[in-house]
Amino acid sequence: MTDSTISTETVSNEPEPSDSLKAFGEAHKAFRKRAGHTQEDYAPLIGYQPSTVASIEQGRRFPQRRFVERAEEILDAFGVLKGVYKHATREKGLASWFRQWAELEELAISLYTFENRLVPGLLQTEGYARTLFRERIPVISDSEIEARVVARMERQFLLTERPNTIFSFIVEEHVLRRQTGGAEAMREQIEHILEATEPRNVEIQVMPMSRGVHAGHAGPIQLLETPENEWFAYCEAQESGRFVTDPKAISLLHMRYAKLRSQALNPEDSRSLLERMRGAL
Structure with missing residues (x-):
């Protein structure tokens, strides 16, 4: 790109x-x-x-x-x-570079997410999110932490209020094995993922650590489709975000995401793995 x-x-x-x-x-x-x-x-x-x-x-x-x-x-x-x-700006707690994507996210009829760093925001528990914000560098104030946690939790209404939107999540296994916030917090996080992905329109796939090489090594991928059947992409990096509109670039990300789906565990096996991981904590 x-x-x-x-x-x-x-x-x-x-x-x-x-x-x-x-x-x-x-x-x-x-x-x-x-x-x-x-x-x-x-x-x-x-x-x-x-x-x-x-x-x-x-x-x-x-x-x-x-x-x-x-x-x-x-x-x-x-x-x-x-x-x-007309003069409204995005709520306190969401970074300005995320605003354009977040507005489209609320209208999306399809939303695909691959993550190899952390649990996707739409699937995070409050405890998991709070741990991430507390440990960020540079350090932010307690009031800023609260604002960002609230904003992240508010976004999750998408999973319950948009039953006709297709949500696909692919997450690296090592992300789920890292005990962010401790063993109990991670057990709660995995339980939350299992509950959030029970509806038929929400799907979770785990990329196993045994898969040595896959199509997502270049970093996280987010793709969405609007009601007008337009596709956009969003790629996040250190302290920045890139909103992608070019059809050729989006086509490339689609190819990578399709390959990731074939390389990850299927949804049934992914849930079985998550249940075993939960039981081991």
Whole structure:
């Protein structure tokens, strides 16, 4: 891949500001109350869980465009919510270079992830995520750790609220054998992966350590497909992320991911291995 095929945002070590999301949340709450709705009775009308409505109103979750459009219609908001939404920035806790990918991730109909460094964010427990943030260099404050843990946990709504999206995860076995946070924390992490990948649309494959060479040695891969059947890719490195739009580059990553799928254990054998690993901890 060359620089001409990849658009890269400058990394920022600071969490994104959340003032604009709080402003959107307050405006939304005011219109909801004006319409006489509680979060509980409003949620099914807009097609989201009450917890999602609460998170958006608290400024902790970036609202999807269809949420905003639906809210305008239900609450008769005079275009105010759409206006505030135009100035909304990604929630506190997500790095700026991840923002573009995260927005597409919420709309994806297919999402493929290969990881050879750590458990993918969508599958991490709170304890695992907290350990990673506590040990990062440079050291960040306790408040920043909390913000980033919250942001990471909030993203996991994708696995429960998008049952028609296909999620494929391929993870190196050594990642799962590393006792990040200790044996008990890792047992909890493996249990969480087994539970999160029970739905038919969520699949986990383990790349065994016995596989000496495979197609993923160049690093992690993330691919997603939009509702318009466009494909994008995201590659993460030290303190940076690359958002890939070039069809040739994406085709190459697709070929690598397809090869990884054939080289990893199948989903059934992967789950059996995870269950044995859990039992050994």
